[in-house]
Amino acid sequence: MSIQGTASSTSLSPTGRAGGRFGDRLLTVLTSGAALATIAVLVLLVEQVVNGSSLSISAFGLGFLWHSTWNPTLSAGAVNANVYGAAVLIYGTVVTSVIALVIAVPLGVAIAVYLAVLAHGRVGAVIGPLVELLAAVPSVILGLWGIIVLAPFLRTTIEPALHAALGWIPIFGAPNPTGLGVFTAGVVLAIMVLPIIAAVCRDLFLTVPQDLKDGALALGMTRWEMIRGVVLDSSRAGIGAATILGLSRALGEAIAVTQVIGTGSTITASLFQNGDTLASRIAEQFIGTVSRLQTASLFYCALVLLVMELIANLAAQLITRRFQKRRGLAL
Amino acid sequence: MSTATGSSTTLLGAEDRNLRRRRLTDRLMRLSATAAAGLAVAVLAIVVGSVLIKGASALSIPFLTQNPAVGLGAVGGGIANAIVGSALIVAVGTAMALPLGILIALYLTEFATPRTAPPIRLVLDLLNGTPTIVIGVFIFGLLVVSHSQTGFAASIALAIIMLPLMARTTQEMLLLVPGDLRNAAHALGVRRWRMILGIVLPSALGGILTGAILAIARAFGETAPLLLCDSVFGNTTTLNIFGTAIPNIPIDIYRYSESGFPSDHARAWGAALVLIALILVGNLSARAMLARQRRKLAGR
Amino acid sequence: MSLSPPEKTAEQERSLLNVEVAGESAVATGSTEVVYELRGVDVHYGQALAVGGINMRIHKNVITAIIGPSGCGKSTMLRTLNRMNDAIPGFRLSGEVLYHDRSIYERNIDPVEVRRRIGMVFQRPNPFPKSIYENIAWAPRILGLRADLEERVENALRGAALWDEVKDRLKQSALGLSGGQQQRLCIARALAIEPDVLLLDEPCSALDPIATASVEELMHELRRDYTQVIVTHNMQQAARVADRTAFFSLNVENGSRSGVLVEYDTTKTIFTSPGDQRTADYIAGRFG
Known part of the structure; x- marks a missing residue:
């Protein structure tokens, strides 16, 4: 409130003054109210998710995280009826995300190098936005494309090739006849994560001072040696943060994964078999649960996911902040 | 130090195995980076191309104007109800998220102190990072469990997804408003709220709206929360x-894609074409507008 | 920017130049071997002529200064000598830049190879965000000069008169060094790959007077082994360090401005009896 007390010399009408002050106050209240509402939304969200899962938490405790049974059956005689554990889902979440990152991080960094260092002129100005546009494709469409176009392609080409060459490693088993499975989900996730990593890394690489790049070139380094020694080397922490950002996106994706992962209830060694993730299990079973405990267990899955996301987000923030401090020193 | 050697200078252009190897690596790595960029563009082209080709055969006037034929595997009909429904729930969601997003951005740029701004920014980042399915679970627990699925529940979920996006672009635009403008208003003895509503917001309006379009495009394709809040x-x-769940395009695509009937896949592609056309048009126009707005504000 | 206090008298200025003359005459007996020969060099950026019609020879083991008003293409000129302009969009060079009688802009010459032989030190110290040791060792390692790397690093740091100051903290970040130390580190970095020529682009413009003095002293030391070309906007510095000085100026023609070489002679001649009125005016203006 820096403009007050202008009243003394001129005779402003009292209502005008009061109105002005009222307007300032109203806007202050409205904007801070909106800010507080954001916090309230987040608090309410956490509260709801914890609340919803309380039944499952009291039934299974932390054991939920490492027990692999997920059995919604209610018939009295069945073994482990109405018992829930998320180990298979956590495994699926981690494995699909890792596949996505293994594919998307090198590609994304390479694209960023191209956009920030190599491309110039019109070509770069066209390709950059196109890569970003890839992020705008809705996951449900990517999933549809995954079922009908990508899965058959992977089943007939990539998966047999990997199986033939690396089949002695259990993770590259025989391809699934549907083409669906953990690997396909990982590839779809890679496509979703790729533009994020590329965009973040590009912005990062653009901040590497020209001074440093010139310094490397003047020593008789090739462009690649300059990129590796100066651009990539000085951006290591930032690339880490971008990776975590991509991870955070991959962990929580529900729809596209549900469409292509094929639904599975066991941990299988082969990546080409069906699986499930925390998010995809919620998407599959939430509507049409047979018991309150099942609903609570799905809430519990959401809670686990929320905690994973929280850790990833905070880690990315922390790295970025420390990195910016170091960069600040360099500049 | 007597390292400068006259002999080395005569070697310019001479064969050097080390240099040849380095040059080869250089070329190879640069080629790989270019190829990676090409691959990403190719994937975009293949995805959009698939939707265009497969969707075009399903697209027709009745597809856009008629309600669907009943039942999975049914032939004929369209997605008119879903187009109307998607527009409705996104519009209601936007009506909640946009004003709130602008107010939050105003708070961050005009009112927050160095101590109050970081927590708000952190909360926005965390909200932005929350998986949309978890937001669906949240709204399910809040509104659906005690009542039933409604379009409104979906609108709220979409609003929560749009909120951090809108707040962020608005804030970015507000920061671009030149300090001269503010000073000029101050110098005229204008009250703060008048300056904000009369000078700051209007000069950033174009950018705020284009940012909003990007968020709306995102909301149109958002499926996970609708699955829990608005799918029956x-x-x-x-x-x-x-009162009831509202038909919408993303859930149609999801349903039809999971079905085994070829006729349903055709419907899925048709709906996907409608959705992706909406999203691409929104994105491309917003991008063009945003670039213009940035130039306008920055070039002042 | 000006190092001399304003009350400095003309008498003192002349004595400053006299010291320089002594230094210069000592070297005048040295090599007359030509390192660079520029023949009718024009540099364009897009349609605009940046520097035009340059003819000059740069001699071995001599410090050559390039001076002139800002915008006259001093740095452009310097950067054409190791092809650092190549990456700038629209850069075009005509005429010949001969380095030991070999045109460095010939098609089959790799700029990487040129730069490896012609070291460069920049306006602002630009150490890499690595340790002091790694700053020096990085390039030799890549260039295949791996034998006795530690000795090479030590020699480079000694050559840049920095060894004693940093020998106990070689593993620490180079960003912790002072500005003058950073700039000498950058010189050491260039020396470590045994260049033939050292190009210095206003190497002291970001340094305080004490650091400036240390860099200038170093340049004197290095004259024995290296050919040096320095761009400076500081007249006193040119007078102090350079054996020969080239004065560039702006030529305004039809509304377009381009850099031209006005006069190139021994530093003594340039500063005491310039042949061109523009040189005389500029030097009088900058010294006065």
Whole structure:
């Protein structure tokens, strides 16, 4: 409130003054109210998710995280009826995300190098936005494309090739006849994560001072040696943060994964078999649960996911902040 | 130090195995980076191309104007109810998220102190990072469990997804408003709220709206929360947003894609074409507008 | 920017130049071997002529200064000598830049190879965000000069008169060094790959007077082994360090401005009896 007390010399009408002050106050209240509402939304969200899962938490405790049974059956005689554990889902979440990152991080960094260092002129100005546009494709469409176009392609080409060459490693088993499975989900996730990593890394690489790049070139380094020694080397922490950002996106994706992962209830060694993730299990079973405990267990899955996301987000923030401090020193 | 050697200078252009190897690596790595960029563009082209080709055969006037034929595997009909429904729930969501997003951005740029701004920014980042399915679970627990699925529940979920996006672009635009403008208003003895509403917001308006379009495009394709909050609906067009679930395009695509019937896949592609056309048009126009707005504000 | 206090008298200025003359005459007996020969060099950026019609020879083991008003293409000129302009969009060079009688802009010459032999030190110290040791060792390692790397690093740091100051903290970040130390580190970095020529682009413009003095002293030391070309906007510095000085100026023609070489002679001649009125005016203006 820096403009007050202008009243003394001129005779402003009292209502005008009061109105002005009222307007300032109203806007202050409205904007801070909106800010507080954001916090309230987040608090309410956490509260709801914890609340919803309380039944499952009291039934299974932390054991939920490492027990692999997920059995919604209610018939009295069945073994482990109405018992829930998320180990298979956590495994699926981690494995699909890792596949996505293994594919998307090198590609994304390479694209960023191209956009920030190599491309110039019109070509770069066209390709950059196109890569970003890839992020705008809705996951449900990517999933549809995954079922009908990508899965058959992977089943007939990539998966047999990997199986033939690396089949002695259990993770590259025989391809699934549907083409669906953990690997396909990982590839779809890679496509979703790729533009994020590329965009973040590009912005990062653009901040590497020209001074440093010139310094490397003047020593008789090739462009690649300059990129590796100066651009990539000085951006290591930032690339880490971008990776975590991509991870955070991959962990929580529900729809596209549900469409292509094929639904599975066991941990299988082969990546080409069906699986499930925390998010995809919620998407599959939430509507049409047979018991309150099942609903609570799905809430519990959401809670686990929320905690994973929280850790990833905070880690990315922390790295970025420390990195910016170091960069600040360099500049 | 007597390292400078006259002999080395004569070697310019001479064969050097080390240099040849380095040059080869250089070329190879640069080629790989270019190829990676090409691959990403190719994937985009293949995805959009698939939707265009497969969707075009399903697209027709009745597809856009008629309600669906009943039942999975049924032939004929369209997605008119879903187009209307998607527009409705996104519009209601936007009506909540946009004003709130602008107010939050105003708070961050005009009112927050160095101590209050970081927590708000952190909360926005965390909200932005929350998986949309978890937001669906949240709204399910808040509104659906005690009542039933409604279009309104979906609107709220979409609003929560749009909020951090809108707040962020608005804030970015507000920061671009030159300090001279503010000073000029101050110098005229204008009250703060008048300056904000009369000078700051209007000069950033174009950018705020284009940012909003990007967020709306994102909301149109958002499926996960709708699955929990707005997926059990009939085949008719309904605007009863508080009473029942509202048909929408993403859930149609999801349903049809999971079905085994080829006719349903065709419907899925048709709906996907409608959705992706909306999103791409929104994105491309918003991008063009945003670039212009940035130039306008920055070039002042 | 000006190092001399304003009350400095003309008498003192002349004595400053006299010291320089002594230094210069000592070297005048040295090599007359030509390192660079520029023949009718024009540099364009897009359609605009940046520097035009340059003819000059740069001699071995001599410090050559390039001076002139800002915008006259001093740095452009310097950067054409190791092809650092190549990456700038629209850069075009005509005429010949001969380095030991070999045109460095010939098609089959790799700029990487040129730069490896012609070291460069920049306006602002630009150490890499690595340790002091790694700053020096990085390039030799890549260039295949791996034998006795530690000795090479030590020699480079000694050559840049920095060894004693940093020998106990070689593993620490180079960003912790002072500005003058950073700039000498950058010189050491260039020396470590045994260049033939050292190009210095206003190497002291970001340094305080004490650091400036240390860099200038170093340049004197290095004259024995290296050919040096320095761009400076500081007249006193040119007078102090350079054996020969080239004065560039702006030529305004039809509304377009381009850099031209006005006069190139021994530093003594340039500063005491310039042949061109523009040189005389500029030097009088900058010294006065």
